[in-house]
Amino acid sequence: MLNRRQVLAGTAALATAQLALPAKAQAAPIRIGMLSCKSGALASGGRQMEDGFTLFLKERNNTIAGRPVDFIVADTGGQPALAKTRAQELVQRSNVHIIVGPVAAFEALAINDYLAEANVPFLCSSAAAEDLTQRKLNPWFVRTSSTSAQPCHPLGDYAAKELGYKNVITIADDFAFGQEQTAGFQRVFEAGGGAISSKLWAPLNAADYGSYISQISGVDAVFAAFAGANGLRFLRQYNEYGMKDQIPVISAMTTVDEGVLHSMGDEALGIVSAGWYSAARESPENVRFVEQLRKVTGVDPGFYSVGSYSAGLALEVALKSIDGNAEDKSALIAALKKVEITADPRGPWTLDTYGNPVQNIYIRRVERKGDRLVNSVIKTYDQVSQFWTYNPEQFLGEPVYSRNDPTKI
Template sequence: MPIPAIAQNAPLKIGVLTVKTGFLAAGGIHCEEGITTFLRDRNYTLAGRKIEMVVADSGGNPAGAKTKAVELVEREKVSMIMGPFAAFEHLAIVDYLAQHKIPTFGYAGAEDVTQRKANPYVVRTSNSAAQCMYPAADYAFKEMGKKRAVALADDFAFGYEQVGGFQRLFEDLGGRVVKKLWSPGNTPDYTPFISQVQDCDVLALGLTGANPIRFVKQFRELGFSQPIVGGSTIADDTIMKGFGDEAVGMISSIPYSLDIDTPENKAFLASIRKYYGNDVAVGLYSAAFYVNGMILEAALQKSGGKLDNPDQFIKDVKAVKLEKTPRGPISFDEYGNITFTNYVRKAEKVGGKIVNKIVKTYPNTSQFWTYDPKKFLANPVYSRDYPPLKT
């Protein structure tokens, strides 16, 4: 039966499930700023269809994410969802969203969302937890010449999976992770953990939120000199103003950098600053959600602005290939995870400020790195104990 014209012409409701309270709030708010900037640039109209955005605050915890997901689906009747922010949130709602056939642009890094437990209604448009740690490991071993690493990360799924990816590649290249340390998500004093960073020539860091700022300051104040490398959260451009000279030389690996010198990135930065002011903090969070809008627009252009068939919509999303975005080229693999250019940066002091400068790019970075996907998926998901430490 054809859909009534009134339904086709009604605004398309999209849900944005993000964090606006708690220790992850800053990143979640930046995500909202990114998609809002894109929609404002398009006058809230994509492929001829008016867009209505409904934002829900998950609170940064699994129970809150589940409650808000149910509200978006059953009360707000959204046609698709962007989010949630954190891995432990997405794991709590992924089955519910799949059961209701809600197309989801996942942000959280939980590996299995697009790996062993991939479902047909989820694509990840940010990066998997380990995806940025492969270039970090490659750079640490090949460019920095490091051989022995201690890893320290937040004591939850995202931290485990970051460290797992780093360890796997670093050791496959010939290095060794000699110790793995796990700190609570909002640790005020890292001294007990820092004291265990011994017998290594590099520290692989997997902290999130404001934790890297506290950690790096304490690490250097206690006299530790090992270079620091890490993934997408240790030195996002949004938190760089919190660092001092202690961060100089820190290496971060990430799918977006403020200093990407392209017309697309310059246009994005001009737009977000127009709407939120020149002092707005801009980094991966807002850039990823801005590109979410580009992906949504490309998929809706194929369907004539309709999203009444979730299966066809997700098929259209997975077929999206964009050469020109603020992040650089993006596409999707057969499991629904984004493939992108990854940027390795070094923190430098410029004009009295600590900023990131790109030192190497890794085009076409996959969630499987260069491993065979079928062999990769035959192994367990990265965890606290996998891969195990070599003794």
């Protein structure tokens, strides 16, 4: 639901400002709407997304480019139809200048056409659906996370060339995010000489992975691509079945994301993954970011937190470049597409011509440091594009990554 108190507070603040100040001096709030998820398998990601953006605003005393901010959060419930309804409410009722979020790819796909038709800037901080920055471009769309497959391309390269794996079984959530992650890993792993023995698909709300784990044998490793708390459940059961010491797990970024890693135990130790962020990354910006967010949440930040924090950084740069004129939405989205971010906890990044980050991808290994598990960085692939090493035009001439592309096994 929309946060009614924030809506009313924002309306009152706007009215007060209009009455008290001459037109030239008015500083009405910039209205930012966030689509979050507060229930279901993706709720932990929604909470972390809010935490990251709230920290960004707190550090700036709730002000961007000299204007106060009215931050309005709407709960999608992790449902595409409800995500669209909430987006419409934010635009038509709350008159937001920009939408940030949502958590899931299927939510972003559900609202993308509406926001394009409404001419509302869509600053996607999490959802990684490939085609949003590939074949189905929305001129009002910019992403601060990555495509689903972007970190998995380097992982496929690393698994084949440096880990020396020849045969892998994959298991993933059976929705766009898991399918696209798996496809990206498969494409590069096979190009490096590896082979995928079989691909297993689990429903997003799976409570038990025993029937899938029983199918895993005779391979060098398992590639696991899960979102939310599903990675925690899978790895715990994988360990309980005695598989951890027999066949190692390598994983997509969110399977051992810091948002769930703090709830894991020895079952996660040693897992190699790839992602565009690690809370263990050593840089002044990241050390400060981790320290500040740990004060609020008690745990390390991860995918969802830093994605929304980065969205705040990009929005700040863009708004300052247009003197805070959020009402000029065409100027705002044009400015967002030009941002170059250097002081980000994740490292430097820019946007390609399709609105997706070109950024470092880190190969990480779960280790225990002190009283917590961390994703230690063991290798960096510098400034990786969503197209990996492929020609963009050729890449876009092929089908979007899916369950069946690359070829289903």
